[in-house]
Amino acid sequence: DAGITQSPRYKITETGRQVTLMCHQTWSHSYMFWYRQDLGHGLRLIYYSAAADITDKGEVPDGYVVSRSKTENFPLTLESATRSQTSVYFCASSWTGSRNEQFFGPGTRLTVL
Amino acid sequence: AQSVAQPEDQVNVAEGNPLTVKCTYSVSGNPYLFWYVQYPNRGLQFLLKYITGDNLVKGSYGFEAEFNKSQTSFHLKKPSALVSDSALYFCAVRDAWGNDYKLSFGAGTTVTVRA
Numbered sequence: 001d002a003g004i005t006q007s008p009r010y011k012i013t014e015t016g017r018q019v020t021l022m023c024h025q026t027w028s029h030s031y032m033f034w035y036r037q038d039l040g041h042g043l044r045l046i047y048y049s050a051a052a053d054i055t056d057k058g059e060v061p062d063g064y065v066v067s068r069s070k071t072e073n074f075p076l077t078l079e080s081a082t083r084s085q086t087s088v089y090f091c092a093s094s095w096t097g098s099r100n101e102q103f104f105g106p107g108t109r110l111t112v113l
Numbered sequence: 114a115q116s117v118a119q120p121e122d123q124v125n126v127a128e129g130n131p132l133t134v135k136c137t138y139s140v141s142g143n144p145y146l147f148w149y150v151q152y153p154n155r156g157l158q159f160l161l162k163y164i165t166g167d168n169l170v171k172g173s174y175g176f177e178a179e180f181n182k183s184q185t186s187f188h189l190k191k192p193s194a195l196v197s198d199s200a201l202y203f204c205a206v207r208d209a210w211g212n213d214y215k216l217s218f219g220a221g222t223t224v225t226v227r228a
Contacts, residue, residue, distance in 0.1 A: 031214050033215075035218075040220060041220060042203060042218040042219055042220040042221050043157075043203065043218040044218075045215055045216075048213075048214070048215060050213075050214070056213070058215065090156055090157065092157075094214065098145060098207055098209060098211070098214050099145060099162075099164045100214075101147055101159045101162055102159075102216060103159070104149075104156035104157040104158070105156050106155060106156045107154075107155075107156050
C-alpha cells in the first residue's frame with residue numbers, strides 16, 4: 001500500500017542498548033523528517049533529510065544518528081538509549097517545495113527502561 | 114527564528130456549538146501556516162494550510178482557519194463541532210524566506226466535544 005510506514009510500532013529496550021526505528025515511504029518524496037513527541041513539548045524535530053545522502057540536524061539531535069541511502073527509507077538510530085529518549089517518534093515526508101505539507105507515519109512508541 | 118504558540122492546552126465545547134482553537138506565530142519573513150489533527154494512537158493528519166491569498170482557508174472535515182497578519186494569528190474554526198472532532202490539534206509554521214523545509218509546531222490543544 002502507498003503511504004508512510006514505521007516499524008516497530010512499539011518497542012521496549014534497556015538503557016545503553018542500540019535501537020533503530022525504521023521509516024519507509026512510497027511517494028518518492030524528497031524530504032523526510034524525524035520528530036519526537038513529548039507531553040507539553042509538541043513535536044520537536046530530531047533530524048531531516050533533503051534527499052538521499054543529505055541529512056541535517058534539527059532541534060534535538062543529540063543521541064541520535066540517521067542515514068538515508070535510499071530515497072524511500074530514513075532510519076533513526078539511538079546509539080546508546082537513555083531514559084530521556086522514552087517518547088513517541090514520528091517520521092514524516094513531503095514533496096520538494098516549502099509550501100507543501102508533511103505527511104506523517106503512525107508513530108513508534110519507545111520505552112527505555 | 115520561527116515559533117508557534119497555542120495559548121490553550123484544552124478547549125471544551127458542546128456538540129453543535131462553534132469550535133475555535135487559537136494559534137499565534139512568529140517568523141522573520143512571511144509565514145506558511147499549517148493545522149494538523151492527531152487522534153489517539155495515530156499520526157498527525159493534515160487539515161489545511163495558508164500560503165498566500167485569501168485570508169480564510171477551508172480544509173478537511175468542515176474546518177477553516179483565518180489568517181490575520183496584523184495579529185500574527187491563524188485560528189482554527191468549525192461552525193458546528195461534532196463529538197468525533199475530539200482530538201489533539203497542532204498549529205505549525207514555516208518561514209517562507211527560510212532556506213530549509215523545517216516546520217515549528219505548537220505544543221498542541223486538546224479539544225473535547227461533549228454530546
